[in-house]
Amino acid sequence: MTDTLKPDLAETGAVEETEPPRPHAEPQGSATFRVWRGDRSGGRFVDYRTAVSPGMVVLDAVHQIQAEQANDLAVRWNCKAGKCGSCSAEVNGQPKLMCMTRLSELPLDQPVTVEPMRSFPPIKDLVTDVSWNFRVKTRIAPFTPRPPDAPDGTWRIAQSDVDRVQEFRKCIECFLCQDVCHVLRDHHLHEEFIGPRFLVYVAALEMHPLDTGDRVEALRRAHGIGYCNITKCCTKVCPEHITITDNAIIPLKERVVDQFFDPLGKLLKVFSRREQP
Amino acid sequence: MADVPHPLTRRRFGATMRRDAWWLQPALVFVLLSSFIVYATWAAFQGAHYTFGPYLSPFYSPELFGSSPHAWFGPKPAWWPRWLVFSPALLILPFPGLFRVTCYYYRGAYYKAFWADPPACSVGEPRARYRGEASFPLIVQNIHRYFLYIALFFLVVLLSDVWKALWFFDSATGRATFGIGVGTLVLAVNVVLLGGYTLGCHSMRHVIGGYLDRLSGRPVRRRLYACSSCLNRAHMRWAWCSLFSVAFADLYIRLCSMGVWTDWRIL
Ligand code: SF4
Ligand code: SF4
Ligand code: FES
Numbered sequence: 398m399t400d401t402l403k404p405d406l407a408e409t410g411a412v413e414e415t416e417p418p419r420p421h422a423e424p425q426g427s428a429t430f431r432v433w434r435g436d437r438s439g440g441r442f443v444d445y446r447t448a449v450s451p452g453m454v455v456l457d458a459v460h461q462i463q464a465e466q467a468n469d470l471a472v473r474w475n476c477k478a479g480k481c482g483s484c485s486a487e488v489n490g491q492p493k494l495m496c497m498t499r500l501s502e503l504p505l506d507q508p509v510t511v512e513p514m515r516s517f518p519p520i521k522d523l524v525t526d527v528s529w530n531f532r533v534k535t536r537i538a539p540f541t542p543r544p545p546d547a548p549d550g551t552w553r554i555a556q557s558d559v560d561r562v563q564e565f566r567k568c569i570e571c572f573l574c575q576d577v578c579h580v581l582r583d584h585h586l587h588e589e590f591i592g593p594r595f596l597v598y599v600a601a602l603e604m605h606p607l608d609t610g611d612r613v614e615a616l617r618r619a620h621g622i623g624y625c626n627i628t629k630c631c632t633k634v635c636p637e638h639i640t641i642t643d644n645a646i647i648p649l650k651e652r653v654v655d656q657f658f659d660p661l662g663k664l665l666k667v668f669s670r671r672e673q674p
Numbered sequence: 675m676a677d678v679p680h681p682l683t684r685r686r687f688g689a690t691m692r693r694d695a696w697w698l699q700p701a702l703v704f705v706l707l708s709s710f711i712v713y714a715t716w717a718a719f720q721g722a723h724y725t726f727g728p729y730l731s732p733f734y735s736p737e738l739f740g741s742s743p744h745a746w747f748g749p750k751p752a753w754w755p756r757w758l759v760f761s762p763a764l765l766i767l768p769f770p771g772l773f774r775v776t777c778y779y780y781r782g783a784y785y786k787a788f789w790a791d792p793p794a795c796s797v798g799e800p801r802a803r804y805r806g807e808a809s810f811p812l813i814v815q816n817i818h819r820y821f822l823y824i825a826l827f828f829l830v831v832l833l834s835d836v837w838k839a840l841w842f843f844d845s846a847t848g849r850a851t852f853g854i855g856v857g858t859l860v861l862a863v864n865v866v867l868l869g870g871y872t873l874g875c876h877s878m879r880h881v882i883g884g885y886l887d888r889l890s891g892r893p894v895r896r897r898l899y900a901c902s903s904c905l906n907r908a909h910m911r912w913a914w915c916s917l918f919s920v921a922f923a924d925l926y927i928r929l930c931s932m933g934v935w936t937d938w939r940i941l
Contacts, residue, residue, distance in 0.1 A: 490691030490796055510691050515796075518682060555890030579792040584804040585682050606888045623808030627782035630795035643876070643906065647778050650816075651880035658816040662881075 421501050423451035428505040430458055432470065433512035436521045443467075444508060449500055455488050455511060456495035459523070471522040479636055482571030486523050487512045492573040492634045495523075514576040527572050533591050536619065540602055541610040558606040565601035565645060567637040568594065574631035574641060580624045590621035593631035593641045600645035603652070617653045622646070685798030687790070696794040703787035707780075710917055714767070717924050721761030723931040724924070728839045728850075729857045731924040732864055736831045737762045744838075770828055770920075773821035778876045779913050781807075781815060819877035829865070829872055836862045842939075854941040857926060864923045867916035874905025874912055 428449045431442045445462045456474055463470040472495075475481035479497040488498050489510055503509055517525040546553045574593040580586050591599075599620065603612050616622045629642045639645070655662060690696065717724075717733055724731040725742045737744045739751050740762035750760045774780050785791045792799050807815050839858040841850040872878065883889055883899030890896070905912065929935040 487691065487796070489693045492796065504693070507693070512691065515685075516682070555888070557896070558888045558890050577796050579795075579799060580804065580806065582796070583684060583792060583799045584802070585684075586804070589808075604887050608887070621808060623813060624804075624806035626785045626791060626806045626812070627778050628786060628792065628795065629782055630792075633795060642782075643909075647876045648880060648884050650778075651819075651877060652885065654816045654819065654877075655880075655885060659819065661820070 421504060424449035424453055424500040424505055425451070428458070428500070429508040430455075430462060431508040431510045432459070432462065432467075432522070433510075434467075434470070434522050435519065437519060440519065440522075442510065442512075449505065451501075453500045454496055455486075455493070455498040455500065455503075455509065456484050458500065458509075459495060459511060471520070471524045473524045480569055482569035485514055485571045485573050485576065487514060487576070492576045494571060494573070494636050497636055514572065516576045516578070516581040517572070529587055530570070530572055530575065530592075530594065533595050534598065537591070537595060537599055537602070538610045538612050538615065540605065540608055542607040543609050552607055554606050561644075562601045562604050564639055565597045567639055568597055569637060570594065571636060573634045573636065577630045577634045578625075579628065579630065580626075586621065586624055590624040593625070593646065595620070596622060596625070596649060597639060597641055597645045600649055603649065613652050613656045616649055617657060622650055622653060625650075684802060687798050687800040688793060689798035690794075690796055692794075692796060696797055700787040700790075700794055703783050706914075706917075707784060707787065710921055713921055713925075714771075717921075717928065718763035718767050719759060719761055720928075721759065721763070723928045724763070726857065726927045726930040726937060727843070727855070728841055729855075729861060729927050729930075729937075730835050730838070731763075731927045732832055732835070732861070732868075732920050733767055733924045734763045735835050736766060736828075738765050766828075769821065769824045773818075773825040773872075774913075774917070776815050776818040776821055777913065778818070779909050783910075818875075819881060822872070822875050822877045822881075825872050825875075829869060832861070832865050832868060836865055852941075853939055855937045855939050857930065857937045859940075860919075860923050860926050864916070864919040867912065867919045870905050871909070871912035871916040874902055874907075874909050876906060876909070878902050879906050 426449065427446055429444050429446050431444050434440055434443045445466050447458055447461050447465065449458065456472075456477065459470070459472050463472065472484070474484040474496060476483070477496045479494050482494070484495040486493065486495050487510075488495065489503060492514065495511070500509075511523065513519050513523050513525045514527075517527050517529065520526050542552065545551055572594055574597075575581055578593055580590045581592050596616075599612050599616060602608050602610060612620075625642075625646055627642055627647065631641045632639070632643070635641055714733065717731075724734040724737075725744060730737060730742070730744045734740070735744070736746060738746050739749060739754075741749055742762075745762070754760050786794060790800050791804070805812070807813055836858065839861050840852055840854065842853040842855070843849075844851050879899065879902040882902050883892075883895040884903075886892075886895070889899060926935065930937045
């Protein structure tokens with residue numbers, strides 16, 4: 398299966414449509430999986446050796462271990478197609494969707510570590526409590542369209558104007574970007590910073606051609622966009638290949654600059670024709 | 675609002691389950707950026723060997739005051755403090771320097787390589803305290819676009835330097851004649867790379883059209899935004915290539931002027 402995007406959703410040229418890397422041969426024989434077992438009070442890694450075969454992904458191996466050796470192993474999953482965003486975990490230290498991580502991408506001569514996401518509290522084994530994310534979402538000003546363009550209550554938008562936000566709408570809320578972001582992962586600034594996933598969400602609203610809401614002040618203060626130091630770790634892990642940092646976060650940072658840090662630009666706008674953003 | 679109910683644990687510095695050579699990229703960035711800073715600082719303080727024939731080193735352009743024929747306003751000004759070595763580069767080099775320091779790409783890269791914040795993605799950090807770019811001092815990075823405006827001016831100046839590098843003084847006739855030397859090409863390639871870097875800057879992309887939600891019905895802006903976005907996609911590559919080219923252009927002119935290298939005439 399190829400890891401390609403629907404052409405209508407891909408911003409032309411913005412997304413590199415590549416086959417997943419396969420540096421290793423298709424798996425044969427058996428391999429060891431070092432799985433984190435535990436709950437909120439703590440846990441440890443447990444090694445399981447299990448049979449592997451060509452085409453297998455990490456989630457297959459975890460399911461096999463669950464079926465054959467550890468019936469009480471907790472793992473969250475749904476679609477097995479990289480579209481539900483449930484099976485997020487860390488494989489060999491890298492935030493990944495387990496269902497999209499082929500064993501042929503991994504060196505099987507060493508144990509494969511599988512652990513829960515580290516930015517969220519563990520519930521049991523590979524399952525974490527991601528409910529913080531849902532609470533964050535409620536704090537973001539919702540979509541506020543301008544009055545309808547036509548008497549029948551509909552709007553007219555140019556395709557080229559919505560193209561920009563289409564990319565952001567591919568998000569499957571796997572929260573891998575939240576997991577890898579050091580502001581949450583290492584500094585635990587969950588109170589101050591909404592994280593890359595929700596900066597993508599704000600970008601989708603803020604740059605929407607119909608939206609009239611203004612989230613710029615909130616971005617700076619309540620949403621803490623200044624905490625992001627553009628390390629691009631979020632972009633690297635996104636399974637939907639959303640260019641999180643370059644296309645969502647930095648343009649939002651620039652909008653914050655417009656409002657708070659660019660006196661000259663503000664002055665110019667007073668004298669020029671007021672442009673409709 | 676106690677949003678995260680459970681205290682998460684912090685990993686110690688360098689702790690990670692990653693198996694790859696995660697330290698390689700930040701180490702490379704560290705070595706390359708440090709080498710550039712050392713060379714550029716040394717070259718800027720030399721105040722000599724920055725011209726050769728019609729060529730002017732990009733570290734010294736525009737030469738506001740100086741002893742070469744490229745100087746805009748004549749020789750070293752009288753008000754220059756006596757205790758400070760004079761070099762034309764010292765007057766101008768901070769501007770392109772600060773353009774790079776505040777560049778979104780370099781920021782992400784040097785926060786990792788020089789400050790280990792984080793050392794690499796999903797690798798433990800040395801410090802628990804973190805303020806990012808939310809407050810002083812790093813909040814100052816937000817003035818990047820002002821350095822962009824200065825960099826655009828420098829770009830025009832460097833372009834005119836390429837034009838000047840096409841005219842060689844002929845001592846036999848006493849006139850400048852058209853020609854192309856290897857140095858002309860070095861300066862021209864440098865301007866192209868600097869152009870790709872500067873015009874694809876994130877702030878450029880924003881001020882040229884990115885601040886608008888609707889670009890339909892504005893064909894010129896749309897085009898400009900598309901061009902800047904296209905360059906922006908390879909911003910990292912432009913950043914590195916132009917960094918090398920600008921240092922190499924200085925080195926080339928320096929070594930030619932010192933008589934170590936010969937500048938071959940192509941035309
Ligand atoms: S680029 Fe910003 S949001 Fe993304 S991982 Fe880095 S600090 Fe977090
Ligand atoms: S932006 Fe990407 S990595 Fe983040 S939650 Fe959405 S799909 Fe997952
Ligand atoms: S963001 Fe890199 S130069 Fe502006």
